[in-house]
Amino acid sequence: MSAAKAAAVRRQGDAISLPLPLCYAPMEARPVEELPEGDGWQYEPKWDGFRCLAFRDGDIVDLRSKSAQPLARYFPDLVAALRSLAPRRFVLDGEIVIPVDGTLSFEELQLRLHPAASRVAKLAAAHPSRYIAFDLLVGPGGDRLVDQPLSKRRAALEDFFAALEPPPPALELSPTVTDVDAARRWLDDIGTGLDGIIAKRRALPYASGERDAMVKYKTLRTADCVVGGFRYGSNSRLVGSLLLGLYGADGKLNHVGFTSSIAAKDKADLTRRLEAIAGGPGFTGKAPGGPSRWSTERSGEWQPVKPGLVVEVRYDHVSGGRFRHGTRFLRWRPDKAPEQCRMDQIGLE
Secondary structure, eight states, rough: OOOHHHHHHHHHHTTTOOSSOOTTOOOEEEEEEOOOTTEEEEEEEEESSSSEEEETTTEEEEEEEOOBOOOOOOOHHHHHHHHHHOOOOOEEEEEEEETTTEOHHHHHHHHHSSSSSHHHHHHHSOOOEEEEEEEEEOTTTSOOTTSOHHHHHHHHHHHHHTTTTSSSSSSSEOOOBHHHHHHHHHHHGGGGGGGEEEEEEESSOOOOOOOSSSSEEESEEEEEEEEEEEETTTTTTEEEEEEEEEEOTTOOEEEEEEEEOOOOHHHOOOOOHHHHTSSSOSSSOTTTTTHHHHHHHTTTTTTEEOOOOEEEEESSSSETTEEOOOOOOEOOTSSSGGOOGGGGGGGGO
8 A cells, every 4th residue: 555545544544543543454365276284274265255344433433445445335234234233342354245146246346336325325225235254353342452363363253243142134253164174165065155265374463464374275266466558459449458467576567467358348348448547657567578488479569557457367377477378357356456466476576
């Protein structure tokens, strides 16, 4: 997060007296190809939703995305549910999800990010959101818990839920197990609502903004990438492919591949969006068009854009710091900030 954005978030949180600021960064996960095994690990479902820290201080309820962007205006139903709880001071870490016809709909979450309050209210009435909590960062007495090991935080979270008698339908406790085989069975038992498995070290404190205490195993290898540029289609003025980037440890945006699996019906609107943010260097580190085995005569024919759009893609292999083949477009990630899309997602720095 930029210094200016962090300052703005702090100003918005002046009325909150909790021991954590609204710009507090959630703990992140490092991708792994196999779930870790052995003593000291706790396993949880990885839900397909928006990661969210939920703050309550008296009558004030605030929801923040991974990039500390405010979410409360888009989920008034969830705000009301959290405000109805007996505990008046707490900070929860969890996932906002929207069930539709027995599965979790990421598309419905994206629809909620609408500027019109009337539209948001209509969507909330049709498909209410839910909050699946998996960590307690500030206890109901206002105690800061992030310095405690996960084992103690989890016990405090279970006590928090046990005291709700019962929790409202919009709030639920995410299950955990310490047996890796039981965690693997979730992939079959929970089904399409599951995005993978999270493994956390029970002895470690909450690692704000870091990937040291938590890993994620996904059935598909995916990465969240910044759109750093695009190419028009052959003999067309509509977008043909998106050029993808990830930030390195030096803060520079490196070109790592492309995706061209864009639905034809979406191309005209996407082209307008891209042309509206065209300009700038696009990639500030490794850029398209440099010498490589993937270069073609069209490598230099690309349009840079200002980094602002984040997309999740599926890939099969990484070689030479890039996706070996074209990736598959999965979905837009408006809940993620570009600077959160780093090379360590694919095992590189």
